[in-house]
Amino acid sequence: MPKLEYPPELEKLNLEEEPYAFSQKDISDAYALTQVMRTFEHYEMFRRTHDARWNLNDKLYYAYVEPKVWPGSNVPRASIGSHLIFEQIMAIYPSIAQAMFSDPEWFTLEAGFGGDPQAIRAQKAHLEYALEFSAAARGTSTDNQFMLGFLSALLYGNGGVMVEYNADLKAPEITWVDTRDVYVDPFCRTPSFQESARSIIVRKFMSVSEIAKLRGDDRMNVPSDAVLNGLAGQFQFRQADSTKAVQESLRGNVYLPGVTSQNPLPDDKQLEVLVYFSKTQIIWVLNGKHVLYNE
DSSP, X not given: OOOOOOOOOOOOOOGGGSOOGGGOSSOOHHHHHHHHHHHHHHHHHHHHHHHHHHHHHHHHHTTOOXXXXXXXXXXBOOOOOOOHHHHHHHHHHHHHHHHHHSSSOOSOOOOOTTOOHHHHHHHHHHHHHHHHHHHHHTTOOHHHHHHHHHHHHHHHSOOEEEEEXXXXXXXXXXXXXXXXXXXXXXXXXXXXXXXXXXXXXEEEEEEHHHHHHGGXXXXXXXXXXXXXXXXXXXXXXXXXXXXXXHHHHHTTOOOOTTTTTOOSSGGGOEEEEEEEEESSOEEEEETTTEEEEEO
């Protein structure tokens, strides 16, 4: 068992007194940490009304009926739910799959002006192979990841996938992103993040061993095993965890944030990673305390 240590506390900056970020050649880790955490708090506060709406959607999907008693007694009334919403979503779900993936060429690449069409076709074939290769390595498929996104969109009104580069496989990969783990700029005026969001933050979890493996990447500032062990014992509770706990309770399960996510094997303990994206920056913050990546 590794020793237990905690990362040094970075100075909390008053961003109003600091130079503009665009005027700085490099953003310090203290600045990056303050920027991400203050932005996350702002976005999470805006998200609370959406979490309440998603709880209602879950109740409708799982046909949950609030238990009641007859007036003046403790005799419970009938609480038989109707799975109308579930049936409607499951009825359209296969139709979406057929519309999207019945054609083997479910995405296209087009040559720009003066481009070589033959080279584009070769690039498309390579990309298709790479995406399926990376998905198969994780025991899934690109179709499945997109369908998880569509199911989320049908249930919550929003759904999505994320395209990232897998350094181990040396290939791009598509993964489903839980809507409840995405924090969007409240000022975003269109469905396109790239068009009008100043930034977005994606919350994900990585095991101690997964983070330790990043030491092979010079861009990553990975703390010692002792610090990772210390951080792994400090679960960062968020509003989204309550939303997920509500969903599990409607399904008859018990989900305890900070407990269910842990594992007896220290290597597999989970740490929160907040991934901040803007047009000019990508910052990873580990458990709200340590800047893992800052470029």
